Amino acid sequence: MRSLYSLLNCEESASTSEIKSAYFGFIRRHHPDKQRQQESETSSTDDVIVGDQEEGNDLVKIAKVAWETLRDRESRSVYDNWLREQRLRQTVLVSDEVAADNLDEDEPFHACRCGGDYPISKEDLSRMVDDIIIPCASCSLFLRITRSNT
Template sequence: MNPYSLLNVDSGASSADIKTAYHRALLTAHPDKNPQSSQTDVAAIKEAYRILSTPSLRAKSDQEHSKRKGPRPAQVISLTEFDEVEGDDSWVHSCRCGGIYIITGAEMERGLHLVPCTSCSETVWIGYELVEEDS
């Protein structure tokens, strides 16, 4: 199960975006609103939200999904080509479709390099090196 696809959010989604998607998914799967849905759908949605709303579980899930054979990157882009988002510990780069690629400092610390576009199916490999700070 991929909790991001179950809640229909991308891997760079904020906590607020995840919570909104969770409530939207629950309404869609609610038996009174959609008689074709099953209790399993609701249980899976709740589990996806639990994973994505708990930082340690989200990191573990991200790491497990990044180890799987994923999409081949369309291109390699250096982090120096990304724009840093002030006060957000994240970097963005425009995709040719008009969407963006987003990577956070936490994702880089976990060793994430493959990042999908927020709008299309394209994925890029982001090149960077982590620098150890002297204490």
């Protein structure tokens, strides 16, 4: 499971200035405008690969969330606690898996086979790099939500 730290290629013990440096380095490497510039320099045609652009846009959005989360002491502490919880959940048996793109944005839950619901918060989704694991509110089952295009 990748974290916001690993996305930016920095240690969890990194200082705010180290995280800032990692963030701006990430943006310089992955920003879609930079990718288009590099493609035009190496290509004799004006063809742009749309899938790569979309992935670059998603990565930049996640990196922005990483910077906003990790630069503030309080939000970083909340994220660190959330990350520890997610790592513990990696050892549980997952009963269902769904791509984040397939979730209904208007419904903050996903139905469990027991008849209960997996409560899904926007905060959990915003912290997700690769996947997150959510427990059912009514039973002992777990749902894995994956980011489909990164």
